[in-house]
Amino acid sequence: MLYEVAVLPRARRQIAEARDWWDLNRVAAPALLRDEIDRALDRISGSPKVGTPWPLREGVRRLVLARIGFILLYRVRERARRVEVLALWHGRRGHPPPGL
Numbered sequence: 001m002l003y004e005v006a007v008l009p010r011a012r013r014q015i016a017e018a019r020d021w022w023d024l025n026r027v028a029a030p031a032l033l034r035d036e037i038d039r040a041l042d043r044i045s046g047s048p049k050v051g052t053p054w055p056l057r058e059g060v061r062r063l064v065l066a067r068i069g070f071i072l073l074y075r076v077r078e079r080a081r082r083v084e085v086l087a088l089w090h091g092r093r094g095h096p097p098p099g100l
Helices: 009-027 032-046
Strands: 002-009 058-065 068-075 082-090
Touching: 002 009, 002 032, 009 032, 009 082, 032 058, 032 068, 032 082
Parallel strands: 002 082
Antiparallel strands: 058 068, 068 082
16 A cells, blocks of 8 residues: 655755756756656655665655665655655765754
8 A cells, every 4th residue: 555645845845946956957867857756756655664764863764866866855654654755865965954
């Protein structure tokens, strides 16, 4: 059974910013970022524990989107059968997203 996936407002903004940047700077593969994010959301809906535990905050998991260099941070609400996407963060930033 699939889990509901909710992209929280901060993550929604980060995804929009990443898409805007990608559209301007990655003209050779314009759909790659969108495709990888969509694929990741499908994966965590079907297998919420696919990501590894995020060592900086209990209860948060990370899924590395290696083809685009981003990390999707999320938490699983087992009772509600819901996955909450907390952040989309580029792996080269060298620091975690604020609050995580």
